[in-house]
Amino acid sequence: MSAPNMSIATGSQPAEGVKDSSLASPQVTKKKSFYETGSDDGKAAFSGNSSASEASYDSNSSYLGSRIDRLSPIIDKLKINRGHQTVPGSFASLQADTGEPGEVDRKAWLTNWVEESAIHEHDSSFPCSIFSDGRSKVAPEDSISSKDVYREAYPKRPEPARGDDDNNDNSSYLDTQGTPKFSDRLTQLGYVQRLPDIDGKRHYRIELAIDKSLEEDKVRTRLMTISLSSSRLSILNRDGLQPKLASDLENFNNRLLEIKRSPISGYGVFAVCDLEPYTPILIERELFSASSFDLYKQLDALTEEQRKAYHALHGHRRTPSEDIRAAIWRTNRFSISSRGSIFLVASRFNHACNDRNNVNYAFDRAKRCMAFIVKNKVKSGSELFIQYGTGPSHLFATWGFRCTCGGCAGISEEACNAIESSNWEENDSLRSW
Numbered sequence: 001m002s003a004p005n006m007s008i009a010t011g012s013q014p015a016e017g018v019k020d021s022s023l024a025s026p027q028v029t030k031k032k033s034f035y036e037t038g039s040d041d042g043k044a045a046f047s048g049n050s051s052a053s054e055a056s057y058d059s060n061s062s063y064l065g066s067r068i069d070r071l072s073p074i075i076d077k078l079k080i081n082r083g084h085q086t087v088p089g090s091f092a093s094l095q096a097d098t099g100e101p102g103e104v105d106r107k108a109w110l111t112n113w114v115e116e117s118a119i120h121e122h123d124s125s126f127p128c129s130i131f132s133d134g135r136s137k138v139a140p141e142d143s144i145s146s147k148d149v150y151r152e153a154y155p156k157r158p159e160p161a162r163g164d165d166d167n168n169d170n171s172s173y174l175d176t177q178g179t180p181k182f183s184d185r186l187t188q189l190g191y192v193q194r195l196p197d198i199d200g201k202r203h204y205r206i207e208l209a210i211d212k213s214l215e216e217d218k219v220r221t222r223l224m225t226i227s228l229s230s231s232r233l234s235i236l237n238r239d240g241l242q243p244k245l246a247s248d249l250e251n252f253n254n255r256l257l258e259i260k261r262s263p264i265s266g267y268g269v270f271a272v273c274d275l276e277p278y279t280p281i282l283i284e285r286e287l288f289s290a291s292s293f294d295l296y297k298q299l300d301a302l303t304e305e306q307r308k309a310y311h312a313l314h315g316h317r318r319t320p321s322e323d324i325r326a327a328i329w330r331t332n333r334f335s336i337s338s339r340g341s342i343f344l345v346a347s348r349f350n351h352a353c354n355d356r357n358n359v360n361y362a363f364d365r366a367k368r369c370m371a372f373i374v375k376n377k378v379k380s381g382s383e384l385f386i387q388y389g390t391g392p393s394h395l396f397a398t399w400g401f402r403c404t405c406g407g408c409a410g411i412s413e414e415a416c417n418a419i420e421s422s423n424w425e426e427n428d429s430l431r432s433w
């Protein structure tokens with residue numbers, strides 16, 4: 001669809017504050033700089049001399065309340081994109097035929113460059129959103145997109161302009177019940193400010209308020225990005241050990257999985273309902289991460305309750321004299337950047353070889369949490385397995401157990417003896433992920 005009268009904010013003029021009356025609160029009682037309400041991240045994002053960052057707003061506004069982390073000033077990045085003719089991804093734009101700012105805000109949306117055309121800036125530059133991590137472009141997987149903002153701003157897509165047949169499809173915005181898809185998305189339109197016309201075209205500054213919880217809502221790993229608000233999970237152990245978790249660990253149940261005794265060995269993790277492929281079943285923050293050099297220091301830093309939970313984990317001693325604290329760490333750690341991280345619930349996953357393991361996992365470095373998803377359909381009551389190592393010999397040499405998963409041939413007595421007599425060569429393999 002082309003938008004012949006669309007114009008993009010240049011941001012070349014300083015923002016004077018919130019001009020728009022419906023996106024920001026009409027009753028501006030207190031003007032406040034974004035520096036005051038943003039998180040540290042948000043502050044960093046505004047460390048440049050963007051005039052937009054000086055914008056004032058009503059901190060009590062439902063749109064720009066304290067949940068808002070930062071605005072995305074359009075202006076700085078114009079220089080970066082100067083001279084380019086196209087940019088992939090989304091950017092802020094305005095719908096055609098807007099009038100006064102009051103009208104503009106209702107029609108403003110983020111639009112996708114690939115899908116829709118827009119009029120370039122007079123200097124061929126493009127407005128972009130700025131993220132606190134310094135990116136200027138909106139990646140396809142970012143939650144900030146035309147549809148997000150659009151959905152936030154409008155429960156229903158407005159009627160297309162007369163004669164604009166291309167614009168008649170709500171399917172990407174609304175689900176079969178007519179309610180917005182992804183309504184959990186939290187991107188919000190900040191405000192729109194009319195600037196002086198340039199070359200007879202209307203010009204606006206558009207600022208996007210990105211809800212702080214937008215980033216917090218996502219768990220990003222190399223396998224998947226999970227939107228917490230649309231998942232049935234929250235990050236377990238996010239703020240330290242949950243009360244009662246140490247004592248309840250052995251009965252843990254998050255309505256997708258539970259810990260209980262396993263026919264394979266000790267405790268295991270089991271599906272409590274039928275699970276579809278790729279269902280996230282557990283997102284758990286690490287209890288701590290350690291190397292063999294600072295393990296005891298990390299353990300000393302745990303609370304009493306955390307330590308109790310740690311000591312309840314299974315620990316395989318390689319020698320009778322091995323310190324049980326080290327044995328527990330070696331038995332349960334997940335390898336992350338050459339350190340070993342402990343996850344209390346995830347420590348109960350048993351291993352299965354070959355196709356028997358049905359759970360994948362990957363780490364979100366920013367949030368320090370491991371996300372587990374099922375690989376294939378899993379029946380309620382089935383045991384959930386991850387893969388620790390490459391086969392029975394490796395498992396025995398590294399963790400000292402003989403695999404009984406049923407998915408492999410196991411390991412013979414002779415092979416075990418051979419490994420044992422090789423003097424338990426120091427094998428520091430970690431479970432990889």
Ligand SMILES: C[S@@+](CC[C@H](N)C(=O)[O-])C[C@H]1O[C@@H](n2cnc3c(N)ncnc32)[C@H](O)[C@@H]1O
Pocket residue numbers: 262264265266267268313314316331332347348349350351352399401402403404405
């Ligand atoms: C990280 S723990 C897993 C949970 C453990 N079953 C428990 O009770 O806490 C690893 C230990 O579980 C046992 N285990 C895990 N997978 C196994 C398998 N496939 N066959 C036999 N034992 C297994 C071994 O004793 C291993 O050292």
